[in-house]
Amino acid sequence: MEIDLKLLERLLVNVEKPIRYVGGEWNAIKKDHDCVDVSVLLAFPDTYEIGMSHLGLRILYSILNKRNDVACERTFMPWIDMYKAMTDAGIPLYSLESRIPAGEFDIIGFSLQYELSYTNVLAMLDLADIPLFSTNRSESDPLVIAGGPCVYNPEPIADFMDAILIGEGEEAIEEIIDVCKEVKGKRLSRKEMLKEYAVIPGIYVPSFYKVHYYPGGNIKSIEPENSVAQYPVKKRAIKDLSQIHYPDDIIVPNTEIIHDRAVLEIFRGCTRGCRFCQAGMIYRPVRERQPNSIIGLAERLLDNTGYDEVSLMSLSSADYPYIYEVCKDLLDKYKNQGISISLPSLRVDSFSVELAKEVQRGKRTGLTFAPEAGTERLRNVINKGVTYDDLITAATHVFSEGWHSLKLYFMIGLPTETQDDVSGIVDMAMETLARGRSELKKAGIKKRPEITVSVGSFVPKAHTPFQWQPQMPREELIEKQVYLKKHLRARGLRLTWHDVNASFLEAVLSRGSRRLSRVIEYAYHQGCKFDSWDSELRFDKWMDGFQAADISPEFYGNTKWEYDRILPWDHINSGVSKEFLMREAEQALHGMFTPDCRLGQCPDCGVCKHLGILPKTTSKT
Amino acid sequence: MGPSRRIRYEYEAPVCIWRIRITKTGITKYMSHLDFIRTVERSARRAGLPLTLSGGFNPRPRMSFSPALPVGVSSHSEFVDLFLKESVDIDVASWKLNKSFPSGIRVIASRILSPNVSALSAVIEAASYRLALHAEVKIDPGSIAKAVTEILSEDSIEIVRTTPKGTRRINLRPLIYDIRTEPENLPLSVYSVVASGSSGNVRILDLADIILKFAGIRNNGVFMDITREGLYKFCNESLCLPW
Incomplete structure (x- = not known):
């Protein structure tokens, strides 16, 4: 039953930004649930502003609502004040469109974008009055599923999910709906029902697998328990983006969200092969959209939303062969209409600066470069093909073109890192600042350069060449942060860093096994929510949880694992072979660079072979 | 370049x-x-x-x-x-x-x-608002009517306004041009015209607080539905729309 708006309004007057909880946005779709066969609730375990900025949610929302037999709605994690108000008033988690309690939907799909949102998943299930553990759910509960990059190691949240989709959802979600329609009338037991879903390619039903451990916690084996359980579970991937619906009628929020602009995915995947980067492995192969299709989509997006900015999104937008032409075309077309283009994730090179110059003709936002590491040696280890000269040349270019602020992104705690590498960060930042001063002066600009150095901590991720590598102990990471704080002191220089406790938890959950579900549950029951928010993280409660479950977090976070060890995610196949990852791990230790396959040489990562999909590029000839 | x-x-x-x-x-x-x-x-x-x-x-x-x-x-x-x-x-x-x-x-x-x-x-000099009590709220409509009469009989109703520049006391009474109850709306609503603009301004939430204070009701913020009904300029002592 729909939640009475009057009842809700009594809560809304007392919470921050109530507009987040009432829906009613432009392009939102509200259907009569009595007139559809299946209702789906897309649940994002973070605030409205973050969740609405996520492209995957928008794509699935659009695909599902295009079907006449489906009503797809949204829900987000209510902020602390609203969560408490709802709990106190007995109002369950509800959908924004129809204000229907989450528990009344047929399917709830969680988007798992980062590990530190896991307690929010539990909080949302709890607020929806749905049992946290899959095994405790009854026939009347919704099917609780999950997807997103985190599920490439699904184990820590496996016990909370009825089913998990590995890989891209555009096609699989329709198959899930079809199965749902079929099983609805059949009065099957929960287990029988899950068997129907388990045969959909890419679907992992955790309860159908048994994990056996050695004493001490090492995994002995992961075995499917019945004949319908896939082994391994191979990720789903779209062959050709042009064959798949892309939303040109995205919701325009009634309040400012993090990425408040029209979003257009120009290609998917990246094969630059940075060895720490999970996105660069799991989204392979590269599949590009055609330039004229991009132009057409951009026009429809702008017309349908009224946004004045379109973001040409991908993992490395300057890599798109026709990026310059596409930007120029769009800018010429929208000249004098106050429309701008944004390009996330630029490379460290002069082409990117020229490109930024073109797209930021009027409004200028700052630029970000990510050299990631401080020395040539370490950049070879991580396969980041950027030299010192590349950065200094590009930065010089940036300032001579009149920008005065630049952000540099680095990581500490990378495998093989030494003090030289950390000092290298200081050298690069200082030289960039010096170039900034001289170039701005030369150009006659009276502004001081502003350099923001953002330093993250390395987190080993599943399905990357560094998956066997430990995260550096927190004390050492702190030492490095202290060193940087001491040496990166200059006028115009700003240093930001990540909380090492949060990075540590992220590492533990990234490489965690199923045993961690008890720890997540414990942390949630101790009040942990919004762990990715520095202001909300209750690290001590998490540590209590590890102790209570007799699990050493260092075993998952800070231990180097041998190649022959069974990994918690060994039954999940990203298409990229373990042999390739091992080879890359070895290449890394020898500082050997592996070029991007788009340049012609196939490093045999295995993805094309395993998935039967070829890279789709619009290469210029 | x-x-x-x-x-x-x-x-x-x-x-x-x-x-x-x-x-x-x-x-x-x-x-x-x-x-x-x-x-x-x-x-x-x-x-x-x-x-x-x-x-x-x-x-x-x-x-x-x-x-x-x-x-x-x-x-x-x-x-x-x-x-x-x-x-x-x-x-x-x-x-x-x-x-x-x-x-x-x-x-x-x-x-x-x-x-x-x-x-x-x-252009804009005045605004009118309707403050409607929620139907389920158990308040004696008489107490609101009495509050409105008392507000009208006061010469000065001071509030403290905090701005980034500091706090100051303001007498709102002369800025309340009209205030009356509307017993025909159930359970009760209050209609008020107040100054709005650069030469004098009544914040409607301040007025709502004042009404509740005069009525002796503790405001926990859920008692009223407030609607701005009109914005006006003065044309020869009477209100007209800002066209």
């Missing part, structure tokens, strides 16, 4: 101002003023109105808005000036804009004005 390549947009002179009176009701009452501005801007762009752009490096559609409403207060009377580069048929333009607004925002009246008219912020 060099920084000179950066384009500074010329300011476009409007041929007319389309002044619209719009509602902000339903869930849109929860939009902040900034949210509301962004929404009207995007709706106008979706409607394809011939908006002029401000000049500068980051040109924006030129619009100006009547004084901000607090979050949670509805309105039947928000005014917006849209600076247009060509005149429009107001019936057609209203229809287009209404099709592009999210539900809750609607054009209810409009006029084409000369681009030289005084700005909305300079």
